[in-house]
Amino acid sequence: MLLSEAVPRLHLKHPLLTELSLTGSRIDKRGAQELAQVLRHNDTLVELSLAGNQIGDEGAGAVAEALLHNSTLKNLSLCRNRIENKGAKALAESLLQNGALTDISLGWNAIGNEGAEALAETLRHNNALSTLSLPGNAIGREGTEAVASALCHNSALMWLSLHGNRIGDEGANALAEALKRNSVLTELSLGGNKIGDEGAKALERALRHNGSLAELNLWRNHIGNEGAKALGQALLHNEALTDLNLAWNQIGDEGTNMITQALEHNSTLTKLTLWGNGIGPKGGKALARAVWHNSTLTRLNLRGNNIGSEGSKALAEALWCNSTLVELCLGGNRIGDKGAKALAVALRHNGNLAVLSLIWNEISDTGAASMVRGLRYNRALRKLGLWGNKIGDAGITTLAEVFRCNGTQTTISLGGNITLNKGTEVLVESLRQNKFFTIIDLNGMGIGNIGAKALAAALPYNRTLTELCLDWNRISDKGARVLFKALELNRSLAKLSLGGNCITDKYGKVLKEGLRQNNTLTKLSLWGNKIGAKGANALAVALKHNRGVNCISLRGNLISNKAAADLAQILRHNRTLTRLSLSGNRIGTKGAEALGRALWYNVTLTELGLGGNIVGDEGARALARTLLRNRTLKDLSLGWNGIGDEGAKELANALKRNRVLSTLSLWGNKVGAEGAKAIAKALQNNCGVTQLSLRSEGPESDKQIFSLCSGSPNMPSAFALILHRLFCP
Secondary structure (H helix, E strand, O other), X not given: OOHHHHOOOOOOXXXXXXXXXXXXXXXXXXXXXXXXXXXXXXXXXXXXXXXXXXXXXHHHHHHHHHHOOOOOOOEEEOOOOOOEHHHHHHHHHXXXXXXOOOXXXXXXXXXXXXXXXXXXXXXXXXXXXXXXXXXXOOOOHHHHHHHHHHHOXXXXXXXXXXXXXXXXXHHHHHHHHHHHHOOOOOEEEOOOOOXXXXXXXXXXXXXXXXXXXXXXXXXXXXXXXXXXXXXXXXXXXXXXXXXXEOOOOOOHHHHHHHHHHHHOOOOOOOEEEOOOOOOOHHHHHHHHHHHHHOOOOOEXXXXXXXXXXXXHHHHHHHHOOOOOOOEEEOOOOOOHHHHHHHHHHHHHHOOOOOEEEOOOOOOOHHHHXXXXXXXXXXXXXXXXXXXXXXXXXXXXXXXXXXXXXOOOOOEEEOOOOOOOHHHHHHHHHHHHOOOOOOEEEOOXXXXXXXXXXXXXXXXXXXXXXXXXXXXXXXXXXXXXXXXXXXXXXXXXXXXXXXXXXXXXXXXXXXXXHHHHHOOOOOEEEOOOOOOXXXXXXXXXXXHHHOXXXXXXXXXXXXXXXXHHHHHHHHHHHOOOOOEEEOOOOOOOHHHHXXXXXXXXXXXXXXXXXXXXXXXXXXXXXXXXXXXXXXXXXXXXXXXXXXXXXXXXXXXXHHHOOOXXXXXXEOXXXXXXXXXXXXXXXXXXXXXXXXXXXXXXXXXXXXXXXXXXXXXXXXXXXXXXXXXXXXXXX
């Protein structure tokens, strides 16, 4: 029995649904066939993702058949779906007639040479497709040659991805010949294809003549010195390429030297990536000469090489004269303190570099002190990455000193260094005088209560900081108290995150006063602590007087029914809170009932997260009654709550009348075919829900959710029925 026989088809467009993602939803060929039947008549959907399913060739064939009749879908993703050449051929045939689809992604399937050849034949005639993504498809020389031949005739395709195939030098040669004639393609990705020097040489000959290709990605191939030399020659003549990625090849110092010679004269390339290429000090010096003379390159990534202090010194000297480079990545190059010192001197003179990454470079306190001397005079650098070095309290102290007076740095990364509380105290003390920092992220620094105390002392004086992230810092109640006390005087902080610390329920009185006096804080995150019932009650009392906080996360805090009831009392009257997360607690039926009753009166909350609790069917019933009256809640998460068919039916009845809810998550519950069928029926008259998650937990989930409406293995699944209702209400 087909879906069209089970439910009368209503050919009416869904008024809201233009984008639908069903990624990783365990859709098999039958689900794809049912979806295809809907696509034939739908005239609103523009983007559809079926990536990460199991539709196979038969499902792809059904989708292809639907494309013959659909004239609105523009973007289609079928990545990771076990599609082989047969499915690719079906899709290729449909694209000969479909003139609407502009973007199709078939990555990480197994279409092979035959599938690529079929798609290539389509490219000869299709003038609508602008993006074709075919990575990881076991496409070899024959398939690549077919695609290349098609590019000689195609006048629409602008983006082509073939990375992770088996192209080799012969396939690269074929594509190179096509590039000599093609004048439309602007982006080409050929990474991970075992292309060697011969393939690179072929591409060089093509780039001499091609005037359209702007981005060429050749990462993780087998290009060595000779191939790099050839590409360098291409840069001398090409006037279109702006982005060249040669990461994870084997070009070494000799190949780098040829590329840099070309850069001295090239006037179009703006981004060059040479990550992980075995470039040593000689190569670093060669690149320095290019940076000295080049006037167009803006981003240079040399991460994961071995240029050392000598190479970094040469680059630093080049920065004295360069006026275009804005981003330089030297992470993982062992530049040490000597390299850091040279770069610091360069920062005194350079007025354009905005981003400098020096992560994993064995920089110690001495190098940090050198950086400080450079930063005192620099007014251009915005982001400085020093993560994963050997900077201790002394180095952080000196950095803090420059932050007091330097008015340009807005972001600095110091994680993974060897800091104790003294360095943290001095760092945060600089906030009293710094008037430019807006975001400080100290996540995972282990600053503890002493660091929290130092931050709290600085907050009343700072007038620019808007976001402070202190997750995973071993902050306990003592640290939380002083931070909440600081909120009474601070008038700039909008977001405070204290997740994953050791905060319990002993901060209540201070939090109450802090939020009473503060009306600038809008987001408060306390996830993964142990605030329990008393802490939740204290927060609820504090919110009575606060008119600023609109987003609170309390997930994973041992909150029970009583605490949920306390929060519910506040929700009755609160007019500012829009998002509340209570996931991963111990809220049961009574807590859900209390929250549900509160939402009868609340007119501002739009998002409520209750996933990972124990609300069960009765709690779902209470929340369903809420949905009949509430007119503001748009997102309700009830995943992993032990909800079965009865609870799903109650929610379904509410959906028949509710026109506001757009997202409903029932992931990981015990909803079977009957519950799914009830929801599907409710969606016949509901035009508001655009996202629905209904996967069940346990080994029987496929039988529960993908089981057929009547229980017969030959009928379409309840999940497919829901899809039908979404498309054709």
